[in-house]
Amino acid sequence: MNPSQPPQRQTPSTGNQAQPSPYQSTPHDPANPYPQQPQQQQQGFPMGPRTDGFAITSMVLGIIAVVSCYFGAIPGLIAVIFGHLSLGKIKKDPQTIGGKGMAIAGLVTGYIGIAVTIFCVVALALAVNSDDGPFSVFGEEFQESFEAEMKKQQEELEESARGSEELVPDQE
Amino acid sequence: MRAETSRPSVLIIAIPTLALISAVLLVQHYFPQISCPIRSQTGIDCPGCGGTRATQHLLKGDLKMALHFNAFITSGIIAIILFSIWSLLSKLLTGKYTALPINLKTACLALTMIIVFTVLRNL
Numbered sequence: 001m002n003p004s005q006p007p008q009r010q011t012p013s014t015g016n017q018a019q020p021s022p023y024q025s026t027p028h029d030p031a032n033p034y035p036q037q038p039q040q041q042q043q044g045f046p047m048g049p050r051t052d053g054f055a056i057t058s059m060v061l062g063i064i065a066v067v068s069c070y071f072g073a074i075p076g077l078i079a080v081i082f083g084h085l086s087l088g089k090i091k092k093d094p095q096t097i098g099g100k101g102m103a104i105a106g107l108v109t110g111y112i113g114i115a116v117t118i119f120c121v122v123a124l125a126l127a128v129n130s131d132d133g134p135f136s137v138f139g140e141e142f143q144e145s146f147e148a149e150m151k152k153q154q155e156e157l158e159e160s161a162r163g164s165e166e167l168v169p170d171q172e
Numbered sequence: 173m174r175a176e177t178s179r180p181s182v183l184i185i186a187i188p189t190l191a192l193i194s195a196v197l198l199v200q201h202y203f204p205q206i207s208c209p210i211r212s213q214t215g216i217d218c219p220g221c222g223g224t225r226a227t228q229h230l231l232k233g234d235l236k237m238a239l240h241f242n243a244f245i246t247s248g249i250i251a252i253i254l255f256s257i258w259s260l261l262s263k264l265l266t267g268k269y270t271a272l273p274i275n276l277k278t279a280c281l282a283l284t285m286i287i288v289f290t291v292l293r294n295l
Binding site (some may be wrong): 102141 | 185189192196203207208209210212213218219220221223239242245248274275276279280281282292
């Protein structure tokens with residue numbers, strides 16, 4: 001009884017695997033090679049699918065996002081958007097559009113860039129409630145200069161308030 | 173492999189990169205002593221740390237100090253500028269821009285360089 005069960009499970013699974021393959025190969029086969037091949041010959045690439053521009057954009061911005069530290073979310077977000085758009089395009093038409101590896105590289109590096117920025121925002125949010133003050137996140141030097149600047153502006157405000165008080169009796 | 177394109181792909185990369193650098197320099201101009209939150213919280217230098225100081229020194233012409241603060245970003249900026257000049261020259265001479273060698277191989281090379289650089293500077 002028991003040895004007869006596994007073959008029965010295996011046969012329908014192989015049947016399921018065989019079914020989708022004719023669906024994948026049928027669409028876009030006859031029409032697409034003709035408009036793509038002349039472009040490939042002009043650019044000097046001999047064979048294979050054409051690399052998607054979105055994938056290149058995504059990957060370049062992703063690498064910039066990794067390097068650009070605490071504002072990596074700006075190029076990172078664009079890299080992630082372009083990466084997902086590119087993967088969608090490649091999924092629809094894998095035979096004429098290439099660059100899946102580049103799109104994935106862009107996605108990974110883009111998400112790393114966003115994660116780094118999220119870490120910075122969380123650090124800032126935690127520092128707001130800490131004893132050191134919210135701007136301790138940006139380093140001691142910055143906090144000192146920030147507090148000095150705040151003091152200076154406060155004094156200037158008080159001085160201008162005094163000045164306006166002195167002006168009023170002069171006009172009378 | 174030296175590929176040629178009719179598209180100015182160098183400028184498509186060079187212009188946003190230079191815009192990003194000038195945006196950072198603008199922030200740095202108004203908040204001169206701002207430090208990266210990652211550096212002040214964890215003590216780790218990330219790959220871009222010191223990039224602003226390096227760019228400032230590069231703009232002043234002090235290549236030695238620029239390389240000292242961030243060798244990777246300094247050499248990257250110099251490479252982008254040199255490649256832009258080369259590409260524009262080839263446009264003038266042959267009528268076509270030199271294509272950037274961007275593919276998965278060069279990207280993996282760049283990422284490996286970034287990781288090695290980050291590990292080495294934090295040792």
